[in-house]
Amino acid sequence: MNAKRILVLMIVLISLVALSVSSASAQSSGVTGWFEGEIESLYGKYAVISGLVVKVNKAGLDDDIDRLRVGLGVKVDYNLRDGVFRATYIDDDDDPLDGVGLLSGMITDKNHKRIIVGGAKFKTKFATVEGDADYYVGGRVKVEFYTSNGKLFAYNIDDD
Secondary structure, eight states: OOHHHHHHHHHHHHHHHHHHHHHHHHHHTOEEEEEEEEEEEEETTEEEETTEEEEOTTOEEOTTOSSOOTTOEEEEEEEEETTEEEEEEEEEOSSOOTTEEEEEEEEEEEOSSEEEETTEEEEOTTOEEOTTOOOSTTOEEEEEEEEETTEEEEEEEEEO
């Protein structure tokens, strides 16, 4: 092999390694969490669960669930990306906390009334911010939230 081919091959290999490292760090900085509630409606790939719209078509279902149906109490594990809650696993829940959830992720925007995490806006006017929370843009936080009239309300913000 000549020197040019070796150089090109090395550049390609270094690029592939760099790409895999950046992809792994992007996945680890993702926004994840859970939400409990009752399925209010189903349409296409989505379900409305106690006011939260969740993409459910690729979620794994617990063995106790034969199919999703309106009125079923569930706990949904999800990834949040670009403001879309994407269910990864759905478990039945006989006594769900109605419309309450938790997420962990990085704040990408913030003002005195709201924060944005994973593309979703959370109103924060009445939220308790724990003293050790990384409550700034770029900080990783754990947000406890509920839904009301299609909006997300944080009620507790803590460190991740």
